[in-house]
Amino acid sequence: MNKVTLIATATMGLEAIVAREVKDLGYNDVKVENGRVEFTADVSAIPRANLWLRTADRVKIKVGEFKAYTFDELFEKTKALPWADLIPVDAEFPVIGKSVKSTLFSVSDCQAIVKKAVVESMKLKHKLDWFDEDGAFYRIEVALLKDVATLTIDTSGTGLHKRGYRYHHNEAPLKETLAAAMIMLTNWKPDRPFADPFCGSGTLPIEAAMIGQNIAPGFNREFASEDWHWIGEDKWNEARQEVEDLANYDQPLDILGADIDHRSVELAQNNAMEAGFDELIQFKQMQVKDFRHKGQYGVLIGNPPYGERLGERPEVEEMYRDMGEAFKLLDTWSIYMLTSHEQFETFYGKKASKKRKLYNGNIKTDYYQFFGPRPPRKD
Incomplete structure:
Protein backbone atom coordinates (compact mmCIF):
# COMPACT_ATOMS: atom_id res chain seq x y z
CA MET A 1 0.00 0.00 0.00
CA ASN A 2 1.55 3.29 -1.12
CA LYS A 3 -1.05 6.01 -0.56
CA VAL A 4 -3.71 6.45 2.13
CA THR A 5 -6.37 9.07 2.72
CA LEU A 6 -6.15 10.32 6.30
CA ILE A 7 -8.55 12.36 8.39
CA ALA A 8 -7.16 14.42 11.26
CA THR A 9 -10.17 15.17 13.45
CA ALA A 10 -10.33 18.56 15.13
CA THR A 11 -12.34 20.44 17.73
CA MET A 12 -14.64 23.02 16.13
CA GLY A 13 -12.68 26.20 15.46
CA LEU A 14 -9.26 24.52 15.29
CA GLU A 15 -9.51 23.08 11.76
CA ALA A 16 -7.36 25.80 10.16
CA ILE A 17 -4.58 25.27 12.72
CA VAL A 18 -4.64 21.50 12.19
CA ALA A 19 -4.48 22.08 8.41
CA ARG A 20 -1.46 24.35 8.88
CA GLU A 21 0.24 21.65 10.94
CA VAL A 22 -0.47 19.03 8.26
CA LYS A 23 1.03 21.30 5.58
CA ASP A 24 4.06 22.00 7.78
CA LEU A 25 4.68 18.23 7.75
CA GLY A 26 4.94 18.47 3.96
CA TYR A 27 1.48 17.23 2.95
CA ASN A 28 -0.23 19.62 0.53
CA ASP A 29 -3.23 17.65 -0.72
CA VAL A 30 -5.34 19.04 2.12
CA LYS A 31 -9.12 19.52 2.37
CA VAL A 32 -10.60 21.35 5.38
CA GLU A 33 -14.14 20.59 6.56
CA ASN A 34 -16.07 21.07 9.80
CA GLY A 35 -14.33 19.06 12.51
CA ARG A 36 -11.80 17.42 10.20
CA VAL A 37 -8.83 17.90 7.90
CA GLU A 38 -8.49 15.34 5.12
CA PHE A 39 -5.24 14.69 3.24
CA THR A 40 -3.67 12.04 1.01
CA ALA A 41 -0.15 10.88 1.71
CA ASP A 42 2.09 7.83 1.77
CA VAL A 43 1.90 5.34 4.63
CA SER A 44 4.77 7.03 6.54
CA ALA A 45 2.34 9.92 7.23
CA ILE A 46 0.52 7.74 9.77
CA PRO A 47 3.37 7.66 12.33
CA ARG A 48 4.49 11.22 11.48
CA ALA A 49 1.01 12.74 11.87
CA ASN A 50 0.38 10.91 15.15
CA LEU A 51 3.72 11.99 16.59
CA TRP A 52 3.69 15.63 15.44
CA LEU A 53 0.13 16.98 15.31
CA ARG A 54 -0.36 19.15 18.40
CA THR A 55 -3.93 20.34 17.83
CA ALA A 56 -5.66 17.33 16.18
CA ASP A 57 -7.77 14.91 18.24
CA ARG A 58 -7.11 11.73 16.23
CA VAL A 59 -5.70 10.48 12.93
CA LYS A 60 -7.97 8.07 11.04
CA ILE A 61 -7.70 6.17 7.75
CA LYS A 62 -10.62 6.91 5.47
CA VAL A 63 -11.72 3.54 4.04
CA GLY A 64 -14.79 4.78 2.18
CA GLU A 65 -17.58 7.35 1.96
CA PHE A 66 -21.02 6.96 0.38
CA LYS A 67 -24.71 7.83 0.64
CA ALA A 68 -26.74 5.38 2.71
CA TYR A 69 -30.50 5.73 3.17
CA THR A 70 -31.26 2.08 4.01
CA PHE A 71 -29.59 -0.64 6.05
CA ASP A 72 -29.21 -2.72 2.87
CA GLU A 73 -27.30 0.12 1.23
CA LEU A 74 -25.09 0.50 4.27
CA PHE A 75 -24.36 -3.25 4.31
CA GLU A 76 -23.62 -3.70 0.60
CA LYS A 77 -21.51 -0.57 0.19
CA THR A 78 -19.53 -1.34 3.35
CA LYS A 79 -18.94 -4.93 2.22
CA ALA A 80 -17.57 -3.67 -1.11
CA LEU A 81 -14.73 -1.75 0.57
CA PRO A 82 -11.20 -3.26 0.69
CA TRP A 83 -11.18 -4.23 4.38
CA ALA A 84 -8.90 -7.25 3.94
CA ASP A 85 -6.17 -5.00 2.49
CA LEU A 86 -6.06 -3.11 5.78
CA ILE A 87 -7.16 -5.55 8.48
CA PRO A 88 -5.20 -8.81 8.97
CA VAL A 89 -6.91 -12.12 9.60
CA ASP A 90 -6.20 -12.15 13.36
CA ALA A 91 -7.07 -8.47 14.03
CA GLU A 92 -9.45 -7.26 16.72
CA PHE A 93 -11.85 -4.90 14.94
CA PRO A 94 -14.66 -3.45 17.08
CA VAL A 95 -17.07 -0.97 15.47
CA ILE A 96 -18.22 2.31 16.99
CA GLY A 97 -20.62 4.79 15.41
CA LYS A 98 -22.49 8.04 15.42
CA SER A 99 -25.39 9.45 13.42
CA VAL A 100 -26.37 13.09 12.92
CA LYS A 101 -29.35 14.26 10.84
CA SER A 102 -29.55 10.93 8.99
CA THR A 103 -32.31 8.50 8.04
CA LEU A 104 -30.34 5.69 9.69
CA PHE A 105 -30.48 7.12 13.20
CA SER A 106 -30.03 3.94 15.24
CA VAL A 107 -26.31 3.88 16.02
CA SER A 108 -26.37 0.37 17.51
CA ASP A 109 -28.03 -1.04 14.36
CA CYS A 110 -25.53 0.77 12.11
CA GLN A 111 -22.62 -0.62 14.14
CA ALA A 112 -23.98 -4.18 13.93
CA ILE A 113 -24.55 -3.94 10.17
CA VAL A 114 -21.07 -2.52 9.51
CA LYS A 115 -19.48 -5.23 11.65
CA LYS A 116 -21.36 -7.93 9.75
CA ALA A 117 -20.43 -6.37 6.38
CA VAL A 118 -16.73 -6.18 7.29
CA VAL A 119 -16.77 -9.83 8.43
CA GLU A 120 -18.44 -10.92 5.18
CA SER A 121 -15.92 -8.92 3.12
CA MET A 122 -13.01 -10.53 4.97
CA LYS A 123 -14.52 -14.02 4.66
CA LEU A 124 -14.45 -13.69 0.88
CA ILE A 140 -13.62 0.95 12.86
CA GLU A 141 -16.01 3.91 12.99
CA VAL A 142 -19.16 4.46 10.96
CA ALA A 143 -20.10 8.15 11.04
CA LEU A 144 -23.36 9.20 9.39
CA LEU A 145 -23.92 12.89 8.65
CA LYS A 146 -26.89 13.95 6.54
CA ASP A 147 -27.12 10.41 5.11
CA VAL A 148 -23.45 10.27 4.09
CA ALA A 149 -21.63 7.37 5.74
CA THR A 150 -17.89 7.75 6.35
CA LEU A 151 -16.03 4.56 7.27
CA THR A 152 -12.69 5.00 9.02
CA ILE A 153 -10.10 3.09 11.06
CA ASP A 154 -8.53 4.88 14.01
CA THR A 155 -4.71 4.90 13.91
CA SER A 156 -4.18 6.77 17.18
CA GLY A 157 -5.74 4.63 19.89
CA THR A 158 -5.97 6.94 22.88
CA GLY A 159 -6.81 10.53 21.81
CA LEU A 160 -3.85 12.67 20.77
CA HIS A 161 -4.42 15.08 23.67
CA LYS A 162 -3.07 12.32 25.94
CA ARG A 163 0.61 13.27 25.74
CA GLY A 164 1.68 10.99 28.54
CA TYR A 165 2.88 13.65 30.97
CA ARG A 166 -0.29 14.65 32.80
CA TYR A 167 -0.91 12.05 35.46
CA HIS A 168 -2.45 14.65 37.77
CA HIS A 169 -4.97 17.37 36.96
CA ASN A 170 -7.37 19.72 38.67
CA GLU A 171 -11.17 19.69 38.36
CA ALA A 172 -11.43 21.42 34.98
CA PRO A 173 -8.18 20.77 33.11
CA LEU A 174 -7.51 22.53 29.82
CA LYS A 175 -7.21 19.95 27.05
CA GLU A 176 -3.63 19.72 25.76
CA THR A 177 -4.70 20.12 22.12
CA LEU A 178 -6.60 23.35 22.92
CA ALA A 179 -3.66 24.65 24.99
CA ALA A 180 -1.31 24.04 22.07
CA ALA A 181 -3.73 25.83 19.71
CA MET A 182 -3.97 28.83 22.06
CA ILE A 183 -0.16 29.15 21.97
CA MET A 184 0.03 28.67 18.20
CA LEU A 185 -2.52 31.47 17.73
CA THR A 186 -0.14 33.95 19.40
CA ASN A 187 3.02 35.71 18.25
CA TRP A 188 5.16 33.92 20.85
CA LYS A 189 8.67 32.81 19.91
CA PRO A 190 10.98 30.73 22.14
CA ASP A 191 13.33 33.69 22.72
CA ARG A 192 10.55 35.71 24.38
CA PRO A 193 9.13 35.32 27.92
CA PHE A 194 5.97 33.25 28.32
CA ALA A 195 3.61 33.36 31.31
CA ASP A 196 0.33 31.82 32.44
CA PRO A 197 -1.18 33.38 35.60
CA PHE A 198 -3.89 30.66 35.86
CA CYS A 199 -1.69 27.63 35.27
CA GLY A 200 -3.87 25.00 36.99
CA SER A 201 -2.17 21.66 36.35
CA GLY A 202 0.42 23.33 34.12
CA THR A 203 -0.87 22.44 30.66
CA LEU A 204 -0.15 25.79 28.95
CA PRO A 205 3.43 26.18 30.28
CA ILE A 206 4.27 22.54 29.45
CA GLU A 207 2.83 22.80 25.93
CA ALA A 208 4.79 26.04 25.46
CA ALA A 209 8.00 24.27 26.50
CA MET A 210 7.32 21.47 24.00
CA ILE A 211 6.66 23.98 21.22
CA GLY A 212 9.65 26.11 22.24
CA GLN A 213 12.08 23.17 22.01
CA ASN A 214 10.30 21.64 18.98
CA ILE A 215 9.52 18.45 20.90
CA ALA A 216 6.86 16.32 19.20
CA PRO A 217 3.77 16.00 21.43
CA GLY A 218 3.59 12.23 20.86
CA PHE A 219 7.22 11.48 21.69
CA ASN A 220 6.37 9.86 25.04
CA ARG A 221 3.38 7.64 24.21
CA GLU A 222 2.17 4.66 22.18
CA PHE A 223 -0.28 4.45 19.27
CA ALA A 224 -2.67 1.71 18.09
CA SER A 225 -1.12 1.56 14.61
CA GLU A 226 2.37 0.75 15.90
CA ASP A 227 1.28 -2.92 15.76
CA TRP A 228 0.01 -2.80 12.17
CA HIS A 229 2.18 -5.04 9.99
CA TRP A 230 1.57 -3.16 6.74
CA ILE A 231 2.97 0.09 8.15
CA GLY A 232 6.01 -1.69 9.49
CA GLU A 233 8.39 -1.16 12.38
CA ASP A 234 10.89 0.62 10.10
CA LYS A 235 8.52 3.50 9.33
CA TRP A 236 7.77 3.99 13.01
CA ASN A 237 11.49 3.91 13.84
CA GLU A 238 12.22 6.47 11.10
CA ALA A 239 9.46 8.75 12.38
CA ARG A 240 10.70 8.53 15.97
CA GLN A 241 14.27 9.19 14.81
CA GLU A 242 13.03 12.32 13.01
CA VAL A 243 11.39 13.44 16.28
CA GLU A 244 14.70 13.02 18.10
CA ASP A 245 16.73 14.73 15.36
CA LEU A 246 14.50 17.81 15.19
CA ALA A 247 14.16 18.40 18.95
CA ASN A 248 16.13 21.42 20.16
CA TYR A 249 16.85 20.53 23.78
CA ASP A 250 19.40 23.35 24.08
CA GLN A 251 16.89 26.11 23.38
CA PRO A 252 16.74 28.30 26.52
CA LEU A 253 13.24 29.20 27.66
CA ASP A 254 11.73 31.76 30.04
CA ILE A 255 8.40 30.19 31.06
CA LEU A 256 6.42 31.02 34.20
CA GLY A 257 3.23 29.43 35.52
CA ALA A 258 1.34 30.93 38.45
CA ASP A 259 -1.83 30.07 40.33
CA ILE A 260 -3.62 31.24 43.49
CA ASP A 261 -4.02 27.60 44.67
CA HIS A 262 -0.89 25.99 46.12
CA ARG A 263 -2.27 22.53 45.29
CA SER A 264 -2.49 23.48 41.60
CA VAL A 265 1.09 24.74 41.69
CA GLU A 266 2.21 21.39 43.14
CA LEU A 267 0.25 19.51 40.45
CA ALA A 268 1.81 21.67 37.73
CA GLN A 269 5.31 21.08 39.11
CA ASN A 270 4.75 17.31 39.19
CA ASN A 271 3.41 17.27 35.63
CA ALA A 272 6.33 19.40 34.41
CA MET A 273 8.67 16.89 36.05
CA GLU A 274 6.93 14.00 34.23
CA ALA A 275 7.37 15.89 30.94
CA GLY A 276 11.05 16.55 31.69
CA PHE A 277 10.68 20.33 32.03
CA ASP A 278 10.99 20.78 35.79
CA GLU A 279 14.21 22.80 35.37
CA LEU A 280 12.88 24.85 32.44
CA ILE A 281 9.54 26.06 33.84
CA GLN A 282 9.18 28.15 36.98
CA PHE A 283 5.97 27.89 39.01
CA LYS A 284 4.78 30.33 41.67
CA GLN A 285 1.77 30.70 43.93
CA MET A 286 0.25 34.16 43.55
CA GLN A 287 -2.97 36.04 42.93
CA VAL A 288 -3.44 37.56 39.50
CA LYS A 289 -3.56 41.09 40.98
CA ASP A 290 -0.02 40.53 42.27
CA PHE A 291 1.32 39.22 38.97
CA ARG A 292 4.64 40.82 37.95
CA HIS A 293 7.33 39.98 35.41
CA LYS A 294 10.62 41.71 34.69
CA GLY A 295 10.82 40.45 31.11
CA GLN A 296 9.97 42.56 28.07
CA TYR A 297 7.94 41.78 24.93
CA GLY A 298 6.57 38.58 26.43
CA VAL A 299 3.37 36.68 25.79
CA LEU A 300 0.87 36.00 28.57
CA ILE A 301 -1.86 33.40 27.99
CA GLY A 302 -4.56 32.54 30.48
CA ASN A 303 -7.64 30.40 30.96
CA PRO A 304 -9.21 32.21 33.96
CA PRO A 305 -12.41 31.16 35.75
CA TYR A 306 -15.46 31.99 33.61
CA GLY A 307 -18.07 32.54 36.30
CA GLU A 308 -20.40 29.98 34.69
CA ARG A 309 -22.27 29.55 37.98
CA LEU A 310 -24.34 32.60 38.83
CA GLY A 311 -23.03 32.91 42.40
CA GLU A 312 -19.42 33.05 41.19
CA ARG A 313 -19.95 35.94 38.76
CA PRO A 314 -19.30 38.94 41.05
CA GLU A 315 -16.05 37.42 42.32
CA VAL A 316 -14.89 36.54 38.81
CA GLU A 317 -15.75 39.99 37.47
CA GLU A 318 -13.76 41.60 40.28
CA MET A 319 -10.84 39.37 39.37
CA TYR A 320 -11.09 40.55 35.74
CA ARG A 321 -10.83 44.15 36.97
CA ASP A 322 -7.76 43.26 39.05
CA MET A 323 -6.28 41.52 36.02
CA GLY A 324 -6.74 44.59 33.84
CA GLU A 325 -4.98 46.79 36.40
CA ALA A 326 -2.10 44.35 36.98
CA PHE A 327 -1.45 43.80 33.28
CA LYS A 328 -1.13 47.53 32.59
CA LEU A 329 2.41 47.15 33.92
CA LEU A 330 3.15 44.66 31.14
CA ASP A 331 3.04 47.41 28.54
CA THR A 332 5.29 45.62 26.02
CA TRP A 333 3.53 42.27 26.37
CA SER A 334 0.81 40.64 24.27
CA ILE A 335 -2.07 39.27 26.37
CA TYR A 336 -4.39 36.39 25.39
CA MET A 337 -7.37 35.31 27.53
CA LEU A 338 -9.92 32.54 27.00
CA THR A 339 -13.31 32.95 28.67
CA SER A 340 -17.01 32.44 28.05
CA HIS A 341 -17.89 35.67 29.91
CA GLU A 342 -19.41 37.94 27.28
CA GLN A 343 -18.59 41.14 29.18
CA PHE A 344 -14.94 40.27 29.76
CA GLU A 345 -13.63 43.37 27.94
CA THR A 346 -15.86 45.65 30.04
CA PHE A 347 -14.45 44.38 33.34
CA TYR A 348 -10.91 44.02 32.01
CA GLY A 349 -11.06 47.67 30.97
CA LYS A 350 -9.78 47.35 27.42
CA LYS A 351 -11.11 46.30 24.02
CA ALA A 352 -9.35 43.32 22.46
CA SER A 353 -7.33 43.75 19.27
CA LYS A 354 -9.00 40.59 17.99
CA LYS A 355 -11.42 37.87 19.16
CA ARG A 356 -11.67 34.26 18.02
CA LYS A 357 -14.39 31.73 18.86
CA LEU A 358 -13.08 28.50 20.39
CA TYR A 359 -14.70 25.60 22.23
CA ASN A 360 -13.35 24.54 25.61
CA GLY A 361 -15.07 21.17 25.85
CA ASN A 362 -18.74 21.98 25.27
CA ILE A 363 -18.37 25.60 26.39
CA LYS A 364 -18.36 28.22 23.64
CA THR A 365 -15.68 30.75 24.51
CA ASP A 366 -13.95 33.79 23.05
CA TYR A 367 -10.17 34.03 22.80
CA TYR A 368 -9.45 37.70 23.55
CA GLN A 369 -6.20 38.87 21.97
CA PHE A 370 -4.52 42.10 23.07
CA PHE A 371 -1.53 42.72 20.81
CA GLY A 372 1.51 44.43 22.29
CA PRO A 373 4.24 46.26 20.35
CA ARG A 374 6.64 44.25 18.24
CA PRO A 375 10.00 43.59 19.87
CA PRO A 376 12.90 45.57 18.39
CA ARG A 377 14.84 43.82 15.66
CA LYS A 378 18.02 42.11 16.69
CA ASP A 379 21.21 42.94 14.80
Missing part, protein backbone atom coordinates in the same frame (compact mmCIF):
# COMPACT_ATOMS: atom_id res chain seq x y z
CA LYS A 125 -10.81 -12.58 0.84
CA HIS A 126 -9.38 -14.87 3.54
CA LYS A 127 -11.58 -17.92 2.79
CA LEU A 128 -12.43 -18.28 6.48
CA ASP A 129 -15.71 -18.61 8.37
CA TRP A 130 -14.46 -17.43 11.78
CA PHE A 131 -12.08 -14.71 13.07
CA ASP A 132 -10.60 -15.06 16.56
CA GLU A 133 -9.82 -11.31 16.85
CA ASP A 134 -6.86 -11.79 19.20
CA GLY A 135 -4.30 -9.74 17.25
CA ALA A 136 -3.59 -6.04 16.62
CA PHE A 137 -6.32 -3.48 17.36
CA TYR A 138 -8.18 -1.82 14.43
CA ARG A 139 -11.12 0.25 15.63
